[in-house]
Amino acid sequence: MNIVETEDLKKFFSSKKGTVKAVNGVSINVREGETLGIVGESGCGKTTLGKTILKLLQPTGGKIYFNGEDITNCNEKERRKLTKKMNIVFQDPAASLNPQMTVYDHLRRPLEIHNVVDSEDDKIRRIIDILNVMGLKAEHMIRFPHELSGGQKQRVCIARAMCLEPDFLVLDEPTSALDVSVQSKILKLLERAKNKFDVSYMFISHNINLVRSISDRLGVMYLGKLVELGQADEIFENPEHPYTKALFKSVPQPDPDQKIKAQLTGQVPSPVNPPKGCAFAPRCSLSESVCERDNPDLIAAYGRKIACHRFK
Amino acid sequence: MENDEVNDDDEKYFGEDTELLEEEIKDLKEKKKSQLNVYWMRFKRNKLALAGLGIVIALIIAAIFAPLLAPYDPYSTDATSTRVEPSLEHPFGTDQVGRDTLSRLIYGSRIALLIGVLIVAVAGSIGVTLGLVAGVMGGWVDEVIMRVVDAFMAFPILVFAAALAVALGMGLYPVIIAVGLIIWTRFARVVRGDVISLKQEQFIEGAYAIGESKWNLVTKYYLPNILPSIAVVGTIILPQALIYSATLSFLGIGAQEPTASWGLMVRAGSRYLGFYPYQAIFSGLAIIITVLGFNFIGDGLRDALDPVRGGK
Amino acid sequence: MCTKVNKGEPILKIEDLELDFLTEEGTVKALDGINITVKQGEIHGLIGETGCGKSVTSLATLGLLSQNARIRNGKIYYKGKDLLKMKKDKIRKEIRGNEISMIFQDPGSSLNPAYTSGNQVMESVVLYQTDNKNESKRIVLDELDRVKLPDPEDVFDKYPHHLSGGMKQRVMIAMMLACKSELLIADEPTTALDVSIQAQFLKVLDELQEEYDLSLLYITHDMAVVSEICDIVTVMYAGQIAETADVNELFKDPKHPYTIGLIHSVPGIETSIEGFKTIPGTVPRLINPPSGCRFNPRCEYAEEKCKNEKPQLEEVSEDHEVACHFWREIE
Numbered sequence: 032m033n034i035v036e037t038e039d040l041k042k043f044f045s046s047k048k049g050t051v052k053a054v055n056g057v058s059i060n061v062r063e064g065e066t067l068g069i070v071g072e073s074g075c076g077k078t079t080l081g082k083t084i085l086k087l088l089q090p091t092g093g094k095i096y097f098n099g100e101d102i103t104n105c106n107e108k109e110r111r112k113l114t115k116k117m118n119i120v121f122q123d124p125a126a127s128l129n130p131q132m133t134v135y136d137h138l139r140r141p142l143e144i145h146n147v148v149d150s151e152d153d154k155i156r157r158i159i160d161i162l163n164v165m166g167l168k169a170e171h172m173i174r175f176p177h178e179l180s181g182g183q184k185q186r187v188c189i190a191r192a193m194c195l196e197p198d199f200l201v202l203d204e205p206t207s208a209l210d211v212s213v214q215s216k217i218l219k220l221l222e223r224a225k226n227k228f229d230v231s232y233m234f235i236s237h238n239i240n241l242v243r244s245i246s247d248r249l250g251v252m253y254l255g256k257l258v259e260l261g262q263a264d265e266i267f268e269n270p271e272h273p274y275t276k277a278l279f280k281s282v283p284q285p286d287p288d289q290k291i292k293a294q295l296t297g298q299v300p301s302p303v304n305p306p307k308g309c310a311f312a313p314r315c316s317l318s319e320s321v322c323e324r325d326n327p328d329l330i331a332a333y334g335r336k337i338a339c340h341r342f343k
Numbered sequence: 344m345e346n347d348e349v350n351d352d353d354e355k356y357f358g359e360d361t362e363l364l365e366e367e368i369k370d371l372k373e374k375k376k377s378q379l380n381v382y383w384m385r386f387k388r389n390k391l392a393l394a395g396l397g398i399v400i401a402l403i404i405a406a407i408f409a410p411l412l413a414p415y416d417p418y419s420t421d422a423t424s425t426r427v428e429p430s431l432e433h434p435f436g437t438d439q440v441g442r443d444t445l446s447r448l449i450y451g452s453r454i455a456l457l458i459g460v461l462i463v464a465v466a467g468s469i470g471v472t473l474g475l476v477a478g479v480m481g482g483w484v485d486e487v488i489m490r491v492v493d494a495f496m497a498f499p500i501l502v503f504a505a506a507l508a509v510a511l512g513m514g515l516y517p518v519i520i521a522v523g524l525i526i527w528t529r530f531a532r533v534v535r536g537d538v539i540s541l542k543q544e545q546f547i548e549g550a551y552a553i554g555e556s557k558w559n560l561v562t563k564y565y566l567p568n569i570l571p572s573i574a575v576v577g578t579i580i581l582p583q584a585l586i587y588s589a590t591l592s593f594l595g596i597g598a599q600e601p602t603a604s605w606g607l608m609v610r611a612g613s614r615y616l617g618f619y620p621y622q623a624i625f626s627g628l629a630i631i632i633t634v635l636g637f638n639f640i641g642d643g644l645r646d647a648l649d650p651v652r653g654g655k
Numbered sequence: 656m657c658t659k660v661n662k663g664e665p666i667l668k669i670e671d672l673e674l675d676f677l678t679e680e681g682t683v684k685a686l687d688g689i690n691i692t693v694k695q696g697e698i699h700g701l702i703g704e705t706g707c708g709k710s711v712t713s714l715a716t717l718g719l720l721s722q723n724a725r726i727r728n729g730k731i732y733y734k735g736k737d738l739l740k741m742k743k744d745k746i747r748k749e750i751r752g753n754e755i756s757m758i759f760q761d762p763g764s765s766l767n768p769a770y771t772s773g774n775q776v777m778e779s780v781v782l783y784q785t786d787n788k789n790e791s792k793r794i795v796l797d798e799l800d801r802v803k804l805p806d807p808e809d810v811f812d813k814y815p816h817h818l819s820g821g822m823k824q825r826v827m828i829a830m831m832l833a834c835k836s837e838l839l840i841a842d843e844p845t846t847a848l849d850v851s852i853q854a855q856f857l858k859v860l861d862e863l864q865e866e867y868d869l870s871l872l873y874i875t876h877d878m879a880v881v882s883e884i885c886d887i888v889t890v891m892y893a894g895q896i897a898e899t900a901d902v903n904e905l906f907k908d909p910k911h912p913y914t915i916g917l918i919h920s921v922p923g924i925e926t927s928i929e930g931f932k933t934i935p936g937t938v939p940r941l942i943n944p945p946s947g948c949r950f951n952p953r954c955e956y957a958e959e960k961c962k963n964e965k966p967q968l969e970e971v972s973e974d975h976e977v978a979c980h981f982w983r984e985i986e
Contacts, residue, residue, distance in 0.1 A: 114554035126545035198455035240923035281854035
């Protein structure tokens with residue numbers, strides 16, 4: 032069963048330079064109980080995708096389904112009701128917390144907004160429970176954000192996102208701002224929480240190795256579109272799309288014997304007025320004339336979905 | 344709560360080690376005390392700010408304990424000792440109807456504080472509300488409100504206040520309303536600016552993501568973070584308000600005889616400045632010192648709360 | 656400063672450096688007697704997490720510390736001369752930007768937005784190489800080409816905000832080459848760059864280093880990058896040196912408990928979450944740091960001695976030193 036499904040989802044922004052096509056026709060799904068990893072470089076639209084799915088941004092086109100229901104055009108009131116079932120954790124834990132609110136204040140808001148507790152005591156009990164699950168103690172309730180370490184702040188953010196046991200969580204680079212040793216703790220915590228609360232994750236990151244360790248399925252994005260989508264292990268073992276191949280080859284491995292083999296030349300074009308045809312064609316060593324003319328659709332091939340003219 | 348199905352190895356690392364948490368908590372408790380201390384220390388470093396604080400405290404004491412501190416009744420006249428030179432009996436001399444200047448100055452502190460606080464209250468309620476509305480709603484509402492602000496700021500304050508006071512009748516309260524109606528713009532601008540920069544913060548986005556309503560966003564997220572700015576503007580506006588009302592009193596609008604208002608005392612004293620300057624000098628000094636006191640506090644507050652802008 | 660250092664000899668030698676910062680909340684003991692040696696022609700990685708002092712070390716070398724810094728002890732030898740004893744003026748004229756160059760994490764803030772990139776590189780050329788305008792322009796184009804920028808003429812005329820992050824970083828290297836610096840300090844130069852741009856940048860850096868026989872102190876928190884280009888690696892923790900080793904030795908046979916913990920937390924070495932090991936506790940605050948070995952509160956092998964005595968760097972093998980009392984007993 033799909034928790035989340037999008038159909039040709041588009042999100043455009045207008046800027047002085049023109050229309051920024053941040054998400055340019057993405058059809059993707061997140062299955063119940065899975066972690067879908069999303070990787071890509073800057074300008075690929077992965078963060079915008081996550082926010083648009085949650086209706087934090089109003090889609091420009093396409094459709095979004097949550098638990099089978101079409102939420103594309105739901106109004107503000109309905110969106111707020113949905114926040115009980117789907118939520119987000121951002122990259123920078125320090126910026127995500129209100130400096131004037133204590134941990135307690137942060138955690139009781141979701142409970143109060145959705146009216147899930149009857150008494151003050153119940154509220155406190157629930158908050159202590161979620162704090163413990165996240166590896167924090169009851170005493171932490173009275174702390175202000177600046178009195179917590181980076182890792183602790185992120186635990187509070189995750190606690191807040193999960194205290195209502197949502198069905199779906201977008202994790203937007205949740206460990207990128209943290210030290211490596213803290214990162215591994217948070218990742219373990221996320222894994223445990225996922226099993227405990229039965230949540231599905233959309234895990235967005237630019238760290239390929241990290242995504243590998245946590246994802247069931249993987250989506251690779253380039254300039255607002257999905258170029259490859261399928262089982263994570265399979266894609267890591269055998270990337271098929273030329274961009275995916277080149278991207279993986281550019282990742283440095285923490286092993287002195289493994290050096291980066293080849294480099295992608297050039298850089299990602301601007302999402303303002305993307306090139307006609309396949310967005311990756313200008314940098315692709317295998318491109319042909321059709322690649323510059325037509326934009327390839329995401330089609331099924333080799334047990335996964337690939338957007339490339341060579342796979343037909 | 345159900346137990347984690349987690350094997351022993353992980354159990355140890357699931358949360359943070361309890362021992363270390365204790366140390367951290369002790370550390371944090373000390374840190375919490377010292378955070379307020381840090382503000383106070385920064386404020387203390389500014390000698391002028393401390394002096395200002397002293398002046399205002401003296402003012403408040405004078406206002407509260409006026410009956411105990413003033414040697415004479417501020418309203419009792421004595422035709423035999425009009426315009427007496429400063430002496431042991433009348434340290435600051437007497438006025439044209441024999442009232443003791445020192446006593447009138449002490450009682451005058453009540454009027455000064457009353458005027459200052461009320462004007463700031465009027466200006467604050469209008470200014471903060473409009474600033475919030477402009478900042479939060481944005482768009483055309485913001486444009487309209489800002490044009491209104493511009494219009495009010497273009498008015499010559501004294502002329503407007505004088506006209507309004509005359510229209511509303513003589514006395515203290517019309518002056519308070521008149522000045523308040525003009526200087527609210529300073530609050531509005533600062534509050535709007537703060538809201539606009541807060542809007543970009545990720546914790547606002549986070550609050551939006553957990554389903555906070557616009558009203559709660561304003562009261563729980565924006566306001567608490569804006570309070571320091573409001574406090575600083577308040578302490579800077581108050582002395583300005585005092586000057587305006589003193590000037591209006593000097594012009595004959597505002598406080599009327601026999602009220603012990605400093606502005607009125609300057610007005611009365613100015614008539615015979617040539618041969619008996621003491622009345623005008625001492626009441627003028629009272630105004631100047633009070634205004635400076637509040638200004639110094641305002642500067643000190645701003646530097647203490649926002650050291651990035653203030654000097655180190 | 657024209658002394659030539661032979662390959663393999665120390666070009667930068669930091670000895671027992673102790674550094675404090677005076678702040679409102681107390682004295683931050685940022686560096687506790689650190690020892691780092693960078694040899695001529697090597698790429699020396701400096702790795703550690705937040706607060707370990709790696710950035711501060713580079714700032715101390717270049718005399719760029721803030722007003723509230725106090726160097727309590729130690730020496731920083733560059734080509735045999737102690738930089739800490741040098742007059743500020745001399746450091747500015749001869750060392751900074753000339754002998755030793757630095758590039759930072761955020762390329763956007765290192766370049767002046769008011770001048771074209773070509774102009775900025777030319778500044779260095781005019782200062783250190785030649786006065787002739789045509790000659791210097793040619794040199795600049797040469798350097799821009801050397802850092803593999805696709806269209807040097809075009810880049811020359813562009814302002815920094817028209818260049819991408821990766822290109823800006825390469826302009827910085829061009830500037831460094833134009834200065835004919837011998838020691839380059841790079842502080843997290845690729846953290847803000849995309850993976851593919853990072854790969855290009857690392858390749859360029861590697862090739863240039865070989866061609867010009869540069870010495871490079873590469874500061875980062877990214878183990879993967881370290882293993883990609885560094886020859887020797889120094890691991891720092893909370894203002895102390897934990898371990899220094901040849902890069903292969905470090906990954907295959909780390910001796911310090913912190914290094915071991917760190918390596919097992921890196922994605923890529925462990926491919927599944929279950930495999931990640933975690934180091935209990937958190938990095939200490941440096942206002943009242945743990946005594947002795949600052950890692951002792953989090954170390955499973957710690958004993959009394961670790962709290963009382965700061966471990967000195969001991970030799971494990973050639974090119975491998977570790978600061979731990981019990982490294983021999985660790986698996």
